[in-house]
Structure formats: C-alpha cells, structure tokens
C-alpha cells in the first residue's frame with residue numbers, strides 16, 4: 001500500500017514545515033489553506049527553511065528542486081481528491097476538525113488514509129462523521145513536533161478500528177523520510193510527549209506559585225541537570241542509570257508532595273490576560289528584546305541541526321557493514 005500523493009490541509013506553523021519535510025525527502029506534496037494569502041506566505045516560509053536546511057547540509061538537492069515538489073492548491077476538492085494520505089493541520093478546534101474530516105471522507109477516494117496533526121484530540125473524538133466504517137480503519141493522528149522539519153518525533157495514534165497494515169504503511173513512510181515515529185498503543189489525550197512535558201510544566205509553575213524559585217532559576221536547574229542527560233538516556237534510561245532502588249525511595253518520599261492540580265495556575269491565566277504571551281508578544285514568564293529573540297531562535301535551530309547530524313552519524317555507525 002505505497003503512499004505517493006500526500007496532501008496537507010492548513011499551511012500555518014505546522015502544515016508548511018510538514019510539507020517541506022516530505023518535499024525534502026523526495027515526496028510530492030499538495031498544500032491547501034482556506035486562506036489564499038496564507039498559502040503564499042507558507043511558500044515563502046518553506047523556501048526560507050529549505051535554504052536553511054541546505055546551508056546546514058541537511059539537504060543536498062537545490063532549494064528550488066525541493067520547493068518545486070510542493071504544489072499550492074487553493075481549491076479544497078482538487079487538493080484532497082486522489083490523495084493517498086491527507087494530513088490536516090488546521091487550528092485545534094474540535095468542531096472544525098470534525099467538519100473537515102466529514103468533508104474529506106466525502107471527497108477522498110476509498111484508498112485515502114486520513115490523519116490529524118492534533119496536539120491533544122484522540123482519533124475517535126474527531127471521526128464522528130464518517131459515512132463508512134472502512135474510513136475508521138484508515139484514520140489516525142500523526143502528531144509532528146514544531147519545527148516539523150527539524151524535530152524527529154511523530155506520534156502515531158491509530159483509531160481503535162484502524163487496520164494494522166495502514167499503520168505500518170504510515171510508519172514506513174515516516175521512517176523512509178527520516179522521522180522517528182512511535183505508535184501510541186491506546187487513545188489518550190495529549191498522547192505521550194505532551195503528557196510528559198506538561199507534567200513538568202505543572203510542577204514548575206507550582207514551584208513559582210509557592211515562591212520556591214523564579215522561572216529563570218527553574219530553567220537554570222532544568223538546563224543544567226536532567227535536561228543534559230535526557231537526549232542520551234531518556235526517562236527510563238535515566239532511572240536505570242541512577243539505580244531503581246534509589247528511584248523507589250525518591251518516589252515514596254516525593255510523590256505525595258508533588259503538584260496534582262487539575263486546573264491551570266492563576267499566574268498563567270493572569271499573564272495571558274495581560275497580553276504577556278511569550279516570545280510572540282516579547283514578554284511571558286521572561287522579558288525578551290528583539291536581539292534576544294533572534295539569538296534564541298538561532299541557538300535553537302543550531303542545536304536541533306546539530307542533534308540531527310549526530311543522529312545521522314549514529315545511525316550510520318550502527319548500520320550493519322556490507
């Protein structure tokens with residue numbers, strides 16, 4: 001069941017870079033957005049990021065060759081019809097996604113696999129309007145991480161009725177395109193990555209609320225302790241490194257004391273109410289000058305590129321010799 005025609009619906013932060021990633025790995029992609037001006041903007045972003053991939057040696061083809069694989073499709077029906085795989089990356093609004101999948105179910109051929117890039121919604125909550133049960137067998141979440149052309153992980157969350165060969169063909173496509181996909185075995189909100197990341201966010205915000213430390217000091221702790229090891233040892237590997245007898249005692253002593261709030265902290269709501277939205281407004285938990293924002297973006301890109309090169313080197317070293 002080879003996937004050759006890929007369509008992206010939604011060309012914002014995620015859609016544009018997912019399209020770029022597939023194009024950079026030789027796949028033809030159709031990119032659709034309900035906002036025509038956004039489509040033009042997405043193409044500029046794609047070209048800029050393709051140039052960056054080239055500059056850092058992550059693609060060897062000409063930037064024009066990669067960009068030419070992306071076809072802008074202002075018409076929804078021509079974008080979707082004939083696709084083998086449609087990935088939606090429209091805003092995280094349940095009714096919008098439900099409606100879109102209902103339309104895709106009607107327009108797409110029976111061979112099409114439908115996928116959502118949702119950050120939190122499980123497939124069965126979005127698949128409410130499918131006419132045939134066969135479509136549920138071809139429906140899943142493909143959760144890419146931002147920036148999608150530089151972050152390796154894609155979480156695959158199959159619909160409970162999804163067929164294993166469909167999941168296998170999506171996994172094969174992603175591996176062929178240099179991603180590190182992981183199948184989430186049961187539907188669960190937020191999947192794996194965001195559940196882990198937000199457990200950390202909740203505890204960090206609670207420490208600030210209790211006056212234990214400033215956001216800056218908490219970031220210093222994270223960046224200079226477990227954050228250093230995680231790229232090498234992950235979560236369970238870190239525990240194995242430390243010794244599970246030690247971890248058991250720490251869990252016993254610490255779990256009763258950790259934050260278990262079920263609602264976001266007041267401080268976060270206050271920041272949002274006052275327009276302190278983070279980098280995009282120049283101020284969030286921290287304040288940022290234009291120069292600091294540029295430096296932060298540059299350092300993040302440099303680090304992600306470095307990690308991709310290291311992963312490629314490690315894979316080559318681990319590959320069986322001919």
Ligand SMILES: NC(=O)c1ccc[n+]([C@@H]2O[C@H](COP(=O)([O-])OP(=O)(O)OC[C@H]3O[C@@H](n4cnc5c(N)ncnc54)[C@H](O)[C@@H]3O)[C@@H](O)[C@H]2O)c1
Pocket residue numbers: 009010011012013014015032033034035038088089090091092093096100117118119120143144145146
């Ligand atoms: N931004 C992130 O860090 C991130 C990471 C992982 C997953 N996601 C998920 O990806 C999805 C998209 O997020 P984003 O950040 O790219 O959003 P975005 O707002 O940047 O882009 C969404 C795009 O969808 C278009 N759109 C809206 N309704 C449409 C419709 N009916 N048909 C076609 N296009 C339509 C908009 O014009 C816009 O260009 C969300 O589900 C989000 O939760 C986001």
